[in-house]
Amino acid sequence: MKAIQVGLLGIGTVGTGVFQVLQRNQEEIRRRAGVGIEVRAVAARNLARAQAIVAASPVGAGVKVTADARELIRDPQIDIVVELIGGYDTARTLVLEAIAAGKHVVTANKALLAVHGAEIFAAARAQGVIVAFEAAVAGGIPIIKALREGLTANRIQWIAGIINGTTNFILSEMRDKGLDFDAVLQEAQRLGYAEADPTFDIEGIDAAHKATIMAAIAYGIPVQFDKAYTEGITQLAAQDIRYAEQLGYRIKLLGISKRTDHPDASGKPTGGIELRVHPTLIPAKRLIANVEGAMNAVVVNGDAVGTTLYYGKGAGAEPTASAVVADLVDIVRLRAADPQHHVPYLAFQPDSLSNLPVLPMSEVVTSYYLRLRVADQAGVLAQVTRILADADISIDALLQREADEVGGEGVQGVPQTDLIMLTHEAREGTMNGVLAKLQALPTVLAPIVRIRKEELA
Amino acid sequence: MKAIQVGLLGIGTVGTGVFQVLQRNQEEIRRRAGVGIEVRAVAARNLARAQAIVAASPVGAGVKVTADARELIRDPQIDIVVELIGGYDTARTLVLEAIAAGKHVVTANKALLAVHGAEIFAAARAQGVIVAFEAAVAGGIPIIKALREGLTANRIQWIAGIINGTTNFILSEMRDKGLDFDAVLQEAQRLGYAEADPTFDIEGIDAAHKATIMAAIAYGIPVQFDKAYTEGITQLAAQDIRYAEQLGYRIKLLGISKRTDHPDASGKPTGGIELRVHPTLIPAKRLIANVEGAMNAVVVNGDAVGTTLYYGKGAGAEPTASAVVADLVDIVRLRAADPQHHVPYLAFQPDSLSNLPVLPMSEVVTSYYLRLRVADQAGVLAQVTRILADADISIDALLQREADEVGGEGVQGVPQTDLIMLTHEAREGTMNGVLAKLQALPTVLAPIVRIRKEELA
Incomplete structure (x- = not known):
């Protein structure tokens, strides 16, 4: 049978990986798919660079290189278009055009799907084509497949994932070396683990894109990135990582979603879905707490299966290509089948999506790590604990660290000490009120540090 | 659309779990599958017990209970037969009859597939029906789906899994409490973690069934349980777990398969496949080394994706039902599709299986932990290391533990000491020869302990 023809939009790191993997493992892939898969054309803005990359590939010989993405999309020989451009606008336009031309689409673009997913999936459904996106979340880990197909028996309760390698690398280094964020970011940039403009990673936006996509699949809700709460790691101090450690916790940037029905x-x-990205204390003994460096891991809790975990490389040319090519094989298998046999884009039938709301952050219920720099004088602890008790927030653990451990006498010349507390669960809205009152105390001498905590049990 | 009708052969722990999950999550499953899934009939040898279980279920009302499995198989209303009997013979007969009757089949029976898989898949192929078996390996963890579909881009290099919860529970307890095997086995039986006859678990047979199935899917070879090397945990001593710990390792019972081309x-x-189950030293810092109690985890290394890990509950009513029901949803989706759209039973097209041999254990290459009880006298270490050096086996680490640490003067009244060594890689056949020579030394006073070691990097 004639090999299935694929067109690549964009030829950067991942595109090169897709080339390599399709060439090196062509026999292995054909033995599985029952038919070969070949790259027929590549479209890239920088034509010379794309030509050089294709020419350097052992399978580059027959591959057309063009600067005109629409020429590729219109090519009747091409069955599947792989979008590897990234970003929102051009990618959106071209993916919609490919769908309109009747092509199946594979994309690694989490930003695109988190923001424009509803539009794209509706268009694909109207055309009866597949849009596959395993590579959009956690690189080579087949987490989309696990959620969409492997756990279909379950009512998913919650998901918590380390889904951004850059920030996990930075947090691992901060912990290992006791350094603050800024110092480690520079090292990460030098080593190529962080981009020159690292905003999307360190502010949690990339993780929020991925958490948004997973939440849609897990709970059967539309993708709605605008409802995700996003907080990055730029404000994290080395001493909070150290205190967390002393309390038996690690701090990770997690993408969390959770089905909940707490009272407001x-x-x-x-009843609703929590959807949030923020630094999180997790018990050091949990498997996911021991995921180090740029690795990714996602924990999924379902009511039947219990807690499961999926771990691997979340980025890089070949791990991401592994996911892209797996999607290609899935499409090759089902391309000629009636669309009713396809797996629904977001796991649930499009006419069965739920209107469960994504809750505002003030309605989220979680527990907290708090650090207060206070005047080292009698009665301060009583003031602080009284305010918490009045809001019905109970304290789970308390550390006090003397001034000499945290830098001696403060700026105001007052003896200072650090109060570190773990609280039991509370509504975020309630906690916000409590923090405002605590911050207003004259004995609280610096901005309060608040980091959320999850047991993930 | 009318709900898909399922028949259950056998109604024990897992069957009850399937009932519960299909009932509790019927709406969630229908939203995903696009159609409902109902149990229409149950066949069980002990009719009274089955009737009681079905009657106690909130969805039991319309369910037929019969002692005649063939009545269920012949029922034209039943689309899918779920085999939950276990064992080899009856299960084989009934699965083949269900296939002959044109039913799709879901089974949780690893023993059946590891031994009779070739015959069953050939029959299913001739009939164009699906045989799905996610529940046969690692309970609710969707590892079969990850291997068959999620990692299709990869040439799989190796798999190493904790795929038997009973033995992992026993090993965790031995390590935590410093107890020997026999003591912990009794506790495990009392707690229900080990069966009255635990042979299949503790001798590694159950793990070998699962490793055999995963190897077939990963490397595109036929299932061939008779070629698997199987060694259980009954000989493990608490002191070896302790020494391993001192060297930075944990001991786990692993199911391992590996693509290899070492010289014989x-x-x-x-060129061939290693397929083996045995207690294994693994570095304590690996994620899988920290999988405790009855939990399962499988590490898969592919050439594109690198190392990935899948973790969760490997047994129990609802985790196993999670896998069974996921298979049901997959079948519901593809039941009316042309068989060419099905995923191949063993991941590779049936006409593309490889004849790569499963290597005899003597050709396996690995590294070793050795413990020798020796006479505490000059020259013994030189004798031992000379024999290893003559066979070109180099030593990676060496511990000596004095007699007073290991029980004082030996039975022969000779002062004794323990020599503990980690070796670099060697052929198992070579190591067997070396061990015979060492054992023959008059200064070696007890049977030598040999445990294999894998870095899993």
């Missing part, structure tokens, strides 16, 4: 401030149950 | 004794490259 008025006592009304708020 | 005559220097000829032996």
